[in-house]
Amino acid sequence: MTEAILDPDLPIIDPHHHLWDLRPLLPAFPEPRHPFLEAIAGAAYYTFDQLHADTASGHNVLATVFMECGAFYDAGRSEPFRPVGEVEFVNGVAAQGASGAYGAWRPCAAIVGHADLTRGAAAGEVLDALQAASSRFVGIRHSGAWDADPEVLGPPFHAPEGLFGEARFREGFAELGRRGLTFDAWVLEPQLGDVIALARAFPDQPIVLDHCGTPLGIASYRGKLPERFAHWRESIRALAACENVTVKLGGLAMAFCGMPEEGPAAGLDSQALARLWQPYVETCIEAFGPARAMFESNYPVDRWGATYPVLWNAFKRLAAGASETEKRDLFAGTAARVYGLEALLALRLRNGNLDKPVRAR
Template identity: 30%
Template sequence: MIIDAHQHFWQKSLSFDYGWLDAPQHKAINKDFLPADLLKNISQVGVEKTIFVQTQHNVEENRWALGLAEKHDFIAGVVGWVDLASPKCEEQLLEFKDNPKFVGIRHITQDEPDDDFIVRDDVRRGLKVLEKHGVPFDLLFYVKHLKHAALLAKEFPNLPIVIDHLAKPRIKEQVTADWVNNFREAAKQPNVYCKLSGMVTEADWENWKPADLKPYVETALEAFTPQRCMYGSDWPVCELAASYKDVFNVLKEIVGPLSESEQSAIFGKTANEFYGLNLIP
């Protein structure tokens, strides 16, 4: 079974904050993207299940996305949001955690003005709540935040953590020096995983090629092994630089030399294990 571990939906008529879509460079994705649109894409490449990942710091989006997941069987899970810094964090989590399709939490850490937001005492109390309830956590980091990943993993050894988009290395400039050491340090912690996602939008949108992505994928596979790496399309954000089919196929090409079992991990088994989907024996 092939699982896309990272995709989004949005509907602009809803009362959510989609202001970032109004930026001129985001014109191509400044419209609704809903399950029917994704289904057309995944059917082209054989993806059977997907994981929706939050875009809002708003529990109402959790409710909306879970409603979509109830109606569309291919949506295997929802990574939602709770206010990690709030005393109400656990109360918010308890509303959702027993829903079988609620599989994780993410906070858009990359947009926080405080680079040390994720290691603040109040936020760490929230992460302790996630660890207590066994709810996985997606890290949306820029490279500058990556130094915190290993620290968090050590402090919360029973909290499954996944680094989204390889922490957004500077693929366009082909720079690794500011990224690779902290990335490898994070990989030394057995509870940290990595999404092979979001790479085309860190490359040159107009002129990227597979060779631009390959060193980053290979570094991730070496550091984490395929058993802790998972495919994610980052659709529809990927549409800024590539079609869904192109994103899927380029990763298939790069990991082609790996064994069948290693490719099965990347394209399904790792996500199945990390998010507790129970879809693959």
């Protein structure tokens, strides 16, 4: 699907993407693969060149935020410290972009890594190592995604039920605040109450809800998006009442959500995608406000539903009625505040936003 780029000068900070090489791992998963694995099989290798090609495909992406994905762990370290290798790898990618050889584009300008918070206070040692590995490291994600139906998540993901409420997890979670770090929460829609409880228990800890809370349209939830919408909306509004929480607007093209059900890159245009996602995105913006919401690509996972240019066109259609100030928050400002990129954004805007990225050839 090819489209003309809408509002090509609008500054964007993409606050959620991955880098990985999953090619050695895919043969280990039996056929037929879970739809999530089918979605990423076509992007099993996604590093600097692919990221550059996508972010330089027409939209004005100033910078990006890397989100942990269990890639490039250091096998030479003890188990708790292996995630430091991921941050070290990504910091190298960030340094490659910061060289200026690719224009003013700054990939992985902020890095969200991983630490096992179920280690309790001992997780602080890993957080210290992650901070030492890169000045770009700003926080962690420890996925809590779980469902009683094992077909929902498939083989790659199975956090314990009720992880965010466990005492050892919360002991480790408290270590984030002592270091001024953010926390990204990935859960599924039926688990949003877990995030609400966590946010209320730690009202000073910045928490980012990933992927609009991941509405489910897969496995035993297939066809149930309409009947579960009101429950999802109630949870989103309750979570928005916690002022320490922001929300990422995206991830809806994941196979888990079924919007669209067909993939990968189902061929829907940005208008069709915007219609699918409008109830969820508008509800989140209404609940959180533009200053606590940010559009995300979730690439390459969301390649299931759309190419990178079409994805951002859909977001721009969804924000068409917003003011210029609101658009600046939704597409860049909120991400900059949450992930410590305000100086970078201010510099680009002060320069008149003329030093655009070098376009991929």
